Amino acid sequence: MAPLPEGAQRPAQRSGSVLACVSVCTALVVGFVAAINLAVPQLAASSLRPTSSNLLWIVDAYVVIFACLVIPAGAVGDKLGRKGVLMAGLGIFAFGAIVSAIAPNVAIMLIGRAITGLGAACVLPNCVGILLHATAPERRSHALAIWAAATGIGGVAGNVGGGAVLSAGSWRALFAAVAFVAACCLAWAARSAPRSARHDRTLDLPGTLLFVAAFVALLIGIIEGPEQGWGSTVVLIAFSCSLLLILCWVLVELRAPTPCSTRGCSAARRSAAPDSA
Template sequence: MPHARLPSADARRWWGLGFISGAVSLIVVDSTIVNVAIPAVVGDLGISSTEVQWVQEVYTLAFASLLLLFGALADRLGRRRMMTAGVALFAVASVAAALAPSGGLLILARAVQGIGGALILPTTLSLLNATFRGRERGIAFAVWGSTIGGMAALGPLLGGWLTTSFSWRWAFGINVPLGAIVIAGVLLTIRESREPSTRIDLVGSALSVVLFGTLVFGLIEGRSYGWLRSRDDISFGSFTWTADLSPIPVAFAVSAVSLVVLLLWSRHRGRAGRSSLLDLSLFRVGTFARGNVVALVVSLGEFGIILSLPLWLQFVLGFDALRTGLVLLALAIGSFAASGLAGAFSGRLPAVVVVRAGIAAEMVGIVGIAFAVGPDAGWGWLLPPLFVYGFGVGLATAQLTGVVLQDVPVERSGQASGTQSTARQVGSALGVAILGTVLFTSTGATLAASLDDQGLPAAARDEVVAAVVDSAGAAIAGFDDAGQTEVADAAAAFSAGTRYSALTAAGFLALGLIASAGLGAGRRERDERSDSVGTASPHWDSNPD
């Protein structure tokens, strides 16, 4: 009798693409949900502006520090196995974040989420690289990129609805059912792939954690501890820093030394024929090397505005979280439109042309946002530049990934994916740290100057400035409720800080556009030329389960 027909392998992998994109959605939506929910967290847990940055940064820091290690581990232990483990860990950490009773525990839960995210992202890329070929790979990357671009803006809408209608805690709790769906779908549709010969570089992994940890610590805490000289005695648990020199330059020095040692260690292992966390031989592939530089620089400015804009909308214009998410929906619409267009033109236009057009559109959009921001601004003026900005993100994200990985051998795709993802995440971490510092430092300086012009005593001026900056802008509404005249100055200062932050992001994007000038169109993908004669394929487990 005839056997029941099972879904074809071709159909299963396209379904699998949807679930892989769902895994990416988890980490992207969560990181953007938090931006909209932060004002509610500030009010509920009473966290400071420095803690606000840490809620964002500890996630990105853990993410960036472990991407290279987990990319290599995925190649050795199994890409599907690592991705599902990451989704499970991410869901568990989301529960801890939803139940956090204090800012410190929320930051700890976000760090664990970052570890889960680092397990997910490079494995999604290496699975796509191992599963799809030729023009199909371009379509798969376009879907992957549209997920990142679109969910980066749909996240605030979902987070706004959950925060306004229920609680900011549900913004984390939603990850649990979504994670369960992704795990089940991936196990049913994606075959395991791995490279058993891959070796793990533990020394390089430790050096990368120190490198990124000290760098981001210095950028975030510099305005609190002092960039050169210590402002006060600083306590780290039971240890107290009493030196006149601030710990910030020490952190930067440790980061620089770690970078040099990591490069020397990687070169040593490469010459000895041993695998290293940072495979310097990959950088001999021109598209990979130059593409990573562009990815890092562009990421410095790409999503930084998502940190400051929700704070400005809620604390200056008085929006609730849901209205904030609705405004940011314009970014999502632009990103979806552009990603669909990029997928349609995949293989017809050089990817680097699309990347440059996307970066240029991002610059135009973010400059428009900067000019639309003001204490009495109408929110409608934000919609066109947000759409243009999202359009640029949608064009650039997936195509840049394709450029970076197009000439990398499949058997090294996990490590290459981890490297390019690290470049993006390091850029994002540095961008959020720098733009957050620009936002709060310029807000404080502008407000102090304004209050000085009004003749406010120095003690009262410092108290107002500290209240606005330390609360990440939440104190502005309190001034209004108390009938204090400082509310107008505070709103204007926070608007100025948001504007300076946006212009700084545009500057980083301009540098990325300049860097892309050295990024050629590259060769067509290796497998397009060699499919007819056969190519080495990744190791596929015979049992798909």
């Protein structure tokens, strides 16, 4: 499907299908946060034998990677094409869920959770870009309001759907069900989402990596503190590394021509501009 030319009219039926697709994709990645919280009791009693800190990592690994990479993933969508990055994100999301579903130990589970977080980061910002690109300017505020509501609905759907799956099956069934829904969303996006123009821009990879590493180190200190002691060597090293990495990140961002910390606003402005519309 070729990109829509500048000034082209968007059929209402097509924009409605795109709105429904990106809303479901958004509800999926947001609802997964709520669903996994319901699975904590089953995970605690599972053959994985996780410690209390392991359980916190299983819950938080997804959220941390998701939150840290959401803006850089939007920049990747600008450069490589939002539809392609959205579809790749859904595929990564499904793959990560499968890895978690078959995980024989905590380490593999955490790898799967991190992969799923990466996929979610690719999905969320590019849903917005695709929606703005596919919607006529006079209908964008209405479409964005519906999309924003989908984030709240996602939390409810995660609780209801996750609870239903966990009641009928196990935590492995929950991850398998999430992978299946993501695969269905991938097929839907491939059919309904339009392509948009690409933008020639550099990606701030060093800044992104430092940002992620700083917050992972901070999270290590916060999670391990209650169990190992706030004055333990591991916790003190984690907090020190986090502080050092944040300082390095600030220095890199001050020198970067297009810092990752400013890309969210610029990406949103381009998405609403006429040439992307």
